[in-house]
Amino acid sequence: MDLIxxxxxxxxxxxxxxTTILKAAEKVGIKIPTLCYMELPxxxxxxxxxxxxxxxxxxxxxRLFPACATTCTPxxxxxxxxxxxxxxxxxxxxxxxxxHPADCxxxxxxxxxxxxxxxxxxxxxxxxxxxxxxxxxxxxxTSPSINxxxxxxxxxxxxxxxxxxxxxxxxxxxxxxxxxxxxxxxxERPLVDSNCVFCGQCVAVCPTGALTEVNxxxxxxEAIADPTKTVxxxxxxxxxxALGEEFxxxxxxxxxxxxxxxxxxxxxxxxxxxxxxxxxTIMEEGSELVDRLTRVAKGDKSVxxxxxxxxxxxxxxxxxxxxxxxxxxxxxxKSPMExxxxxxxxxxxxxxxxxxxxxxxxxxxxxxxxxxERQRPEFSKDGxxxxxxxxxxxxxxxxxxxxxxxxxxxxxxxxxxxxxxxTGGAVIFGNTGGVMEAAVRVAYELVTGKxxxxxxxxxxxxxxxxxxxxxxxxxxxxxxxxAHELRNARKLVEMVKSGKYNLAACEVMAxxxxxxGGAGQPFHHGDSNILIARxxxxxxxxxxxxxxxxxxNKQLAEVYKEFLGKPxxxxxxxxxxxxxxxxxRI
Amino acid sequence: MNKIEINDCTIKKVNDICEKFGNKSGELxxxxxxxxxxxxYLPEEVQKVVAQNLNVPLVKVYGVVSFYSFFTMKPKGEHxxxxxxxxxxxxxxxxxxxxxxxxxxxxxVGEVTPDGKFSLDCLRCLGCCGLAPVCMIGDKVYGRLExxxxxxxxxxx
Numbered sequence: 120m121d122l123i124x125x126x127x128x129x130x131x132x133x134x135x136x137x138t139t140i141l142k143a144a145e146k147v148g149i150k151i152p153t154l155c156y157m158e159l160p161x162x163x164x165x166x167x168x169x170x171x172x173x174x175x176x177x178x179x180x181x182r183l184f185p186a187c188a189t190t191c192t193p194x195x196x197x198x199x200x201x202x203x204x205x206x207x208x209x210x211x212x213x214x215x216x217x218x219h220p221a222d223c224x225x226x227x228x229x230x231x232x233x234x235x236x237x238x239x240x241x242x243x244x245x246x247x248x249x250x251x252x253x254x255x256x257x258x259x260x261t262s263p264s265i266n267x268x269x270x271x272x273x274x275x276x277x278x279x280x281x282x283x284x285x286x287x288x289x290x291x292x293x294x295x296x297x298x299x300x301x302x303x304x305x306x307e308r309p310l311v312d313s314n315c316v317f318c319g320q321c322v323a324v325c326p327t328g329a330l331t332e333v334n335x336x337x338x339x340x341e342a343i344a345d346p347t348k349t350v351x352x353x354x355x356x357x358x359x360x361a362l363g364e365e366f367x368x369x370x371x372x373x374x375x376x377x378x379x380x381x382x383x384x385x386x387x388x389x390x391x392x393x394x395x396x397x398x399x400t401i402m403e404e405g406s407e408l409v410d411r412l413t414r415v416a417k418g419d420k421s422v423x424x425x426x427x428x429x430x431x432x433x434x435x436x437x438x439x440x441x442x443x444x445x446x447x448x449x450x451x452x453k454s455p456m457e458x459x460x461x462x463x464x465x466x467x468x469x470x471x472x473x474x475x476x477x478x479x480x481x482x483x484x485x486x487x488x489x490x491x492e493r494q495r496p497e498f499s500k501d502g503x504x505x506x507x508x509x510x511x512x513x514x515x516x517x518x519x520x521x522x523x524x525x526x527x528x529x530x531x532x533x534x535x536x537x538x539x540x541x542t543g544g545a546v547i548f549g550n551t552g553g554v555m556e557a558a559v560r561v562a563y564e565l566v567t568g569k570x571x572x573x574x575x576x577x578x579x580x581x582x583x584x585x586x587x588x589x590x591x592x593x594x595x596x597x598x599x600x601x602a603h604e605l606r607n608a609r610k611l612v613e614m615v616k617s618g619k620y621n622l623a624a625c626e627v628m629a630x631x632x633x634x635x636g637g638a639g640q641p642f643h644h645g646d647s648n649i650l651i652a653r654x655x656x657x658x659x660x661x662x663x664x665x666x667x668x669x670x671x672n673k674q675l676a677e678v679y680k681e682f683l684g685k686p687x688x689x690x691x692x693x694x695x696x697x698x699x700x701x702x703x704r705i
Numbered sequence: 706m707n708k709i710e711i712n713d714c715t716i717k718k719v720n721d722i723c724e725k726f727g728n729k730s731g732e733l734x735x736x737x738x739x740x741x742x743x744x745x746y747l748p749e750e751v752q753k754v755v756a757q758n759l760n761v762p763l764v765k766v767y768g769v770v771s772f773y774s775f776f777t778m779k780p781k782g783e784h785x786x787x788x789x790x791x792x793x794x795x796x797x798x799x800x801x802x803x804x805x806x807x808x809x810x811x812x813x814v815g816e817v818t819p820d821g822k823f824s825l826d827c828l829r830c831l832g833c834c835g836l837a838p839v840c841m842i843g844d845k846v847y848g849r850l851e852x853x854x855x856x857x858x859x860x861x862x
Contacts, residue, residue, distance in 0.1 A: 292764035296773075303764075305762075
């Protein structure tokens with residue numbers, strides 16, 4: 120098709136038909152300011168409702184048009200910086216700010232606020248409309264994972280796009296009209312009473328302080344300061360690939376050693392790795408898969424296949440809410456975090472000779488749904504949660520900063536034993552497709568009795584929403600599928616329910632790209648290159664590992680031998696497996 | 706119309722309306738329109754049934770109901786009063802008429818009298834600005850209103 124020729128600020132540019140003015144301008148080095156617009160092309164996320172009008176441009180005629188939602192036409196003459204445009208843009212910013220609380224210094228978003236940054240860039244320092252101006256007042260609300268301050272909502276609708284289109288949950292949407300319009304739940308109920316799954320992708324994209332994660336750092340500091348408590352910490356696979364960004368390091372920089380050093384300096388008594396527990400998850404989930412396949416082969420009709428992974432708490436919530444009929448397909452294996460908790464609180468507490476309630480388990484997660492997961496009553500004993508506190512990557516970064524630690528100059532340190540060793544299989548849990556790949560690495564051996572010829576299974580990698588692959592188990596083809604983002608999980612479940620696909624195992628992660636794109640990670644501000652850099656870093660860490668299959672983890676083998684017994688049986692069954700609940704609601 | 710009981714019969718009515726529009730999500734507004742005409746208002750339970758039938762998130766249904774002033778989640782009175790506060794009516798003193806209605810009925814805009822007889826709502830323009838200020842009670846139009854007429858009008862019911 121012919122290219123479209125136009126000029127933007129007198130610079131000629133040629134673009135494919137269908138290109139927006141915003142994209143065309145980018146090609147010639149013109150950066151039109153945006154606020155509501157957000158695009159992550161690699162994971163298929165776009166929000167361009169043209170709602171904020173920050174990107175308006177002059178294309179002739181009486182009206183200004185939003186560059187993010189207006190496509191280029193032949194011979195178009197676009198002005199992005201004429202006095203008329205700049206004036207309109209400034210007015211738009213002033214109008215938005217006139218109904219926005221000015222408590223920036225105290226706001227949880229503060230330095231990460233896109234509205235504040237843009238206002239500063241535009242040099243907006245006075246508000247002509249403030250006198251007699253109406254301001255909306257909503258109650259602040261909280262939940263196990265997410266805080267909402269709707270006064271700070273600027274109706275960019277990014278959260279709505281994530282919740283409705285990307286995650287297909289539909290817990291929040293625009294309600295009311297005019298001045299009272301705001302993004303909220305149906306009937307303005309608290310999030311816990313809605314069908315929210317707490318994936319937190321709304322938080323991950325909110326440009327202002329309207330949506331933030333619950334801050335659990337004060338509890339961490341309190342526990343560390345308490346001399347009667349032994350405080351241990353575990354860090355999820357994807358933290359090491361993202362934490363550096365909070366300290367100005369290039370996206371994709373692996374900071375495993377520095378992170379461990381920082382955690383020790385913060386005052387944690389022992390620093391462990393959720394990766395150790397991820398290896399444990401693979402041992403349990405892999406064994407469960409093999410067990411189900413064997414039983415089906417023997418004609419057992421009560422066994423449900425495919426087996427769905429259950430590491431992702433938002434996916435588990437989604438399944439309980441939307442597909443209760445699929446709960447028997449969910450692996451009974453707990454998530455790595457929830458496996459770590461009870462093992463630490465029994466085996467390790469005994470080893471240290473301390474009581475369960477004096478051992479505080481802190482988890483650093485890329486995820487806000489983990490804050491919800493840890494509060495599930497089934498993950499506690501006598502009122503004491505298996506995992507006491509969950510903080511996100513962003514909270515950890517703040518914790519490091521308030522503890523006066525110069526992160527970049529830290530030496531590399533190693534995790535403590537025995538729950539610090541891990542294999543490459545555990546590391547890749549952070550990427551979409553990673554759990555499946557790790558499971559295949561082990562299941563192959565469990566089924567065939569020999570090691571697979573290759574360790575990397577490229578067929579389950581990538582960013583495509585739903586990926587299907589057939590793995591050759593020494594002559595037996597095994598069909599697996601991987602989905603990331605819950606809209607694709609929904610697609611996958613519908614495919615499974617159609618009965619047309621003979622699948623053995625399915626992996627689901629709720630966030631774009633898997634945990635690397637988790638809602639607790641440093642804000643990507645709409646830059647999908649950051650997600651790709653983290654994604655690659657995770658595979659690099661895997662390549663650097665001596666052992667890459669979970670069944671090669673020596674410390675874990677010891678723990679099984681001395682404490683857990685065999686996968687799926689005895690103590691392993693009791694501590695590492697769970698059940699699910701029908702929470703169907705609309 | 707008073708508060709309705711949400712029973713199988715009500716749900717069937719809603720189901721039938723959704724069915725009539727092919728359970729299509731694009732027909733949400735039409736479905737809500739007809740449902741409100743049938744039931745008088747759109748309580749939460751009814752919105753849930755609509756959401757389920759049309760396969761749209763509940764918050765989308767609530768979003769539409771809360772956006773359009775025509776839709777209401779509160780039951781109307783036996784005689785719904787709609788007073789116009791459009792430009793023409795407003796400049797000719799509709800606000801004073803509204804105060805009088807509120808005083809006489811002892812309720813505020815959007816409320817129903819305790820006996821369920823009257824409900825009071827405002828709207829923007831009934832399309833007969835020559836009669837301003839104007840109101841409707843049920844299907845009957847009253848024009849050239851003055852506060853002192855309110856008591857008399859209410860006495861008709």
